[in-house]
Amino acid sequence: MQACPSCGAGAPLDAHFCPQCTKILPLPRRADYFSFLGLPRKLNVESSVLEERFRTLSRQFHPDYFYNAPPAERRASLERSSYLNDAYRTLKQPAGRIEYLLKLEGLAPDNPAEASRKVPPALLEEVFALNEELDEIREERAGGAPAEAWRARLERARQPIEAKRVQHEAQLQELAARWDAGESDGDRRAILEALRDRFLERNYIANLLAGIERELSTSP
Amino acid sequence: MSHVVGIDLGTTNSLVAYVNDGVPVVIRDASGDALVPSVVSVGDAGAIHVGREAQQRLLTDARRTVYSVKRFMGKGREDVAHEAEHFPFSVSGETGGVVRIGLGDKAFTPPEISAFVLRELKQRAEAFFAEQGEFDNEVDRAVITVPAYFNDAQRTATRDAGRIAGLEVLRIINEPTAASLAYGLDKRHTGLIAVYDLGGGTFDISILKVEDGVFQVLSTTGDTHLGGDDIDVLLMDTVLNEISSDTVGRPFRAADGGLTPEAVQEIRKAVIQAKWDLSDREETDIVIGGASQGAPYKRPLTRVEFERLIAPIVERTLGPCRQALADAALQASQIDEVVLVGGSTRIPRVRQAVAELFGKTPHSELNPDEVVALGAAVQADILVTGNRDMLLLDVTPLSLGIETMGGVVSKIIMRNSTIPATGSEMFTTGVDNQTAVDIHVLQGERELVDDNRSLARFNLRGIPPMPAGLPRVQVQFQIDANGILSATARELRTEVEQTIEVKPSYGLTDDEVERMLLESFEHAESDIAARLLIEARNEADSVIQATEKSLHSPDFPEIEKTELAAGERQRIESIVAGLKMVLNSSDRETIQKWTQALNDATRHLAEVMMNRSVKAALAGKNIDSM
Numbered sequence: 001m002q003a004c005p006s007c008g009a010g011a012p013l014d015a016h017f018c019p020q021c022t023k024i025l026p027l028p029r030r031a032d033y034f035s036f037l038g039l040p041r042k043l044n045v046e047s048s049v050l051e052e053r054f055r056t057l058s059r060q061f062h063p064d065y066f067y068n069a070p071p072a073e074r075r076a077s078l079e080r081s082s083y084l085n086d087a088y089r090t091l092k093q094p095a096g097r098i099e100y101l102l103k104l105e106g107l108a109p110d111n112p113a114e115a116s117r118k119v120p121p122a123l124l125e126e127v128f129a130l131n132e133e134l135d136e137i138r139e140e141r142a143g144g145a146p147a148e149a150w151r152a153r154l155e156r157a158r159q160p161i162e163a164k165r166v167q168h169e170a171q172l173q174e175l176a177a178r179w180d181a182g183e184s185d186g187d188r189r190a191i192l193e194a195l196r197d198r199f200l201e202r203n204y205i206a207n208l209l210a211g212i213e214r215e216l217s218t219s220p
Numbered sequence: 221m222s223h224v225v226g227i228d229l230g231t232t233n234s235l236v237a238y239v240n241d242g243v244p245v246v247i248r249d250a251s252g253d254a255l256v257p258s259v260v261s262v263g264d265a266g267a268i269h270v271g272r273e274a275q276q277r278l279l280t281d282a283r284r285t286v287y288s289v290k291r292f293m294g295k296g297r298e299d300v301a302h303e304a305e306h307f308p309f310s311v312s313g314e315t316g317g318v319v320r321i322g323l324g325d326k327a328f329t330p331p332e333i334s335a336f337v338l339r340e341l342k343q344r345a346e347a348f349f350a351e352q353g354e355f356d357n358e359v360d361r362a363v364i365t366v367p368a369y370f371n372d373a374q375r376t377a378t379r380d381a382g383r384i385a386g387l388e389v390l391r392i393i394n395e396p397t398a399a400s401l402a403y404g405l406d407k408r409h410t411g412l413i414a415v416y417d418l419g420g421g422t423f424d425i426s427i428l429k430v431e432d433g434v435f436q437v438l439s440t441t442g443d444t445h446l447g448g449d450d451i452d453v454l455l456m457d458t459v460l461n462e463i464s465s466d467t468v469g470r471p472f473r474a475a476d477g478g479l480t481p482e483a484v485q486e487i488r489k490a491v492i493q494a495k496w497d498l499s500d501r502e503e504t505d506i507v508i509g510g511a512s513q514g515a516p517y518k519r520p521l522t523r524v525e526f527e528r529l530i531a532p533i534v535e536r537t538l539g540p541c542r543q544a545l546a547d548a549a550l551q552a553s554q555i556d557e558v559v560l561v562g563g564s565t566r567i568p569r570v571r572q573a574v575a576e577l578f579g580k581t582p583h584s585e586l587n588p589d590e591v592v593a594l595g596a597a598v599q600a601d602i603l604v605t606g607n608r609d610m611l612l613l614d615v616t617p618l619s620l621g622i623e624t625m626g627g628v629v630s631k632i633i634m635r636n637s638t639i640p641a642t643g644s645e646m647f648t649t650g651v652d653n654q655t656a657v658d659i660h661v662l663q664g665e666r667e668l669v670d671d672n673r674s675l676a677r678f679n680l681r682g683i684p685p686m687p688a689g690l691p692r693v694q695v696q697f698q699i700d701a702n703g704i705l706s707a708t709a710r711e712l713r714t715e716v717e718q719t720i721e722v723k724p725s726y727g728l729t730d731d732e733v734e735r736m737l738l739e740s741f742e743h744a745e746s747d748i749a750a751r752l753l754i755e756a757r758n759e760a761d762s763v764i765q766a767t768e769k770s771l772h773s774p775d776f777p778e779i780e781k782t783e784l785a786a787g788e789r790q791r792i793e794s795i796v797a798g799l800k801m802v803l804n805s806s807d808r809e810t811i812q813k814w815t816q817a818l819n820d821a822t823r824h825l826a827e828v829m830m831n832r833s834v835k836a837a838l839a840g841k842n843i844d845s846m
Contacts, residue, residue, distance in 0.1 A: 055434045059611055063640065063701045067390065067603045078640055082698065085613075085638040 027079040033087035043176035222358040226596025231290040231421030235593035236341040239601035244594040261285035262324035267750030270340040282308040282481035292330040294373030308481035331381040338385035363600040367422040368394035369442035392702040396426035398595030411556035419562035439547035448564040455491035558582040623660035653685040
């Protein structure tokens with residue numbers, strides 16, 4: 001429960017407007033994107049549903065409609081609109097949903113920047129092989145080898161990483177489906193931990209692929 | 221009720237519009253002209269001229285006339301050093317401070333100059349509402365548009381200009397989005413819209429999704445330094461090159477051999493005319509030099525040559541278009557409608573390039589000069605009436621970040637985030653009992669601090685003394701619906717709110733804006749005095765002319781003999797002579813007294829002349845009808 005600052009009536013925590021006086025309520029300190037949007041805490045979100053919620057709530061909160069309201073309501077409108085926009089942006093992409101869910105469930109890495117640099121143990125072998133290959137390709141390129149030759153080699157080096165990426169996407173989808181199906185508590189923890197590991201690996205793979213793209217696009 | 225308007229504060233021209241019974245309408249002057257040139261000039265006596273009057277003065281007194289001031293909004297001295305030389309007015313300012321522009325004997329900041337233009341628009345609207353018989357004709361609130369790609373400093377400068385002009389700025393909105401609102405009135409589009417906005421000084425491209433009346437911007441990008449002005453400069457360079465040869469150029473030179481600023485402005489005017497001509501003709505002439513400059517310069521310009529010349533400028537707009545599509549994760553072919561905004565989209569080559577890129581004919585039903593002001597009026601109406609038919613959801617064009625170790629930027633709010641938006645960052649202290657932290661806030665997409673735009677330095681104070689690294693200060697950044705930044709901070713362990721002192725890198729402090737507002741009131745009074753004097757002189761002039769015309773008419777000797785009293789002509793002539801003597805004084809009341817005397821003295825004569833012409837007309841009619 002929260003108390004409406006305008007009329008003092010009690011309102012449910014996930015209410016946007018006071019059920020008594022209909023005034024906009026300030027954003028509670030402990031909000032979460034899923035419940036704010038009226039969505040279950042699940043990883044598969046129908047994009048048409050998300051879009052519709054976003055538009056409907058925008059029409060309720062937007063500062064445009066509170067221009068003449070008292071300062072407290074204007075502030076509440078700004079807070080709720082900002083929160084809505086942040087929620088929509090975060091939950092729009094599947095990866096954003098996984099990352100946000102991990103954070104909500106207390107499994108987000110303490111230092112995301114550091115976590116994304118550390119090589120995930122499951123990928124050590126691939127990363128080692130790739131780095132060796134990249135070094136040789138750079139040497140070849142510096143030695144004046146024709147672009148077609150090192151480009152083709154780089155392309156070949158990319159393939160196993162790309163295969164890993166596809167494999168990870170499939171695993172993430174399967175884990176997401178299991179999470180959404182709502183299994184028992186002990187399993188849920190295991191699912192989240194698996195999601196976290198696959199997710200970190202996925203991000204690492206994405207960075208590797210971006211690095212290869214950069215190498216490919218540099219002119220000799 | 222006082223009135224609320226929408227204002228398009230353009231690089232070249234500005235407009236004001238309002239909503240009448242749900243329909244946005246541009247406010248025009250008596251001659252039907254909607255555009256107020258964004259030009260400000262100061263006369264020798266200190267009177268400020270704005271708009272067409274000021275534009276005329278570019279040809280006679282270029283050094284005391286300022287134009288394209290929008291290019292300087294929110295800029296520092298260093299930012300504009302390379303282009304200041306293109307302008308006849310002086311551009312100065314302290315290093316690391318706001319630009320100052322010389323106007324007459326004083327130097328003004330760009331928001332102050334823009335405020336002159338805004339005040340002119342405000343007065344135009346107030347005169348219009350008075351004429352409509354409105355009891356309260358005051359205009360005190362406005363929505364003002366800015367290029368979508370304007371950064372925080374440029375937006376803040378625009379809002380400051382509004383405040384200095386005595387307007388409450390209800391909202392700053394983006395020009396392309398405003399244009400889409402104006403278009404949205406006629407038809408209820410559902411789909412994806414690209415708005416291509418090439419104005420006098422800026423270029424924007426925005427991609428929007430429209431559904432259920434919600435106009436949601438998906439991506440926006442642009443170039444705040446690309447527009448019709450650049451085309452004019454190219455054409456001017458062409459002409460200047462040609463007249464640098466001795467024989468052609470001699471008539472345009474001052475005694476010291478250089479071109480006078482007035483001559484440069486005349487060339488500018490001529491090439492702009494040629495540019496306009498080529499929008500509906502295949503060939504035209506650039507004609508420079510009237511009687512004042514001796515032999516004229518005349519040079520044919522074909523559309524083919526023009527298009528070859530401007531090709532690089534057109535090409536520069538296409539890169540951002542592709543970027544905006546990529547940011548919205550769309551292909552050009554998925555766009556349902558393309559809307560053209562800005563005077564430069566009248567150029568056939570520009571239209572063609574846009575049509576080719578998106579594979580469809582762009583909309584141009586609404587006047588590209590007026591559509592932004594119309595949209596601003598719609599937004600103003602939404603704000604004051606709470607009308608929920610349409611809702612605009614815009615984005616921030618640039619990422620917001622803070623400086624971290626090693627001069628690297630850490631991004632907190634990504635570009636193309638729907639606004640209002642928030643982002644937060646944790647800070648801690650580096651030494652024991654440290655109670656303040658400096659935060660450098662930047663805007664831009666680059667990795668390094670030096671490559672981005674410095675917005676402000678926040679000085680975070682009041683952190684409870686603790687061992688180094690222990691405080692956890694959460695700074696929350698908020699970009700509001702205007703695209704303007706604010707910040708709050710709190711130490712999480714103690715829940716102590718911190719004060720944040722904001723030092724804008726290239727802006728005005730609130731105190732400075734207040735002072736300028738006060739100064740402008742004083743200025744407004746001397747403006748009004750100057751204006752009234754000019755009006756009194758004009759009126760006296762027209763009465764003298766009418767009287768002299770009557771006195772010299774062929775019928776006059778006859779009239780004097782048959783109808784006038786003895787000495788009546790002599791009396792009229794002596795008052796004309798008297799009025800002519802006081803006409804050039806600055807004493808408005810005396811001029812008005814003499815004008816009134818002449819009006820009184822000629823009343824009888826005027827009646828007589830009127831009667832005679834009515835009789836003559838009736839006689840003519842009788843003959844015709846017989």
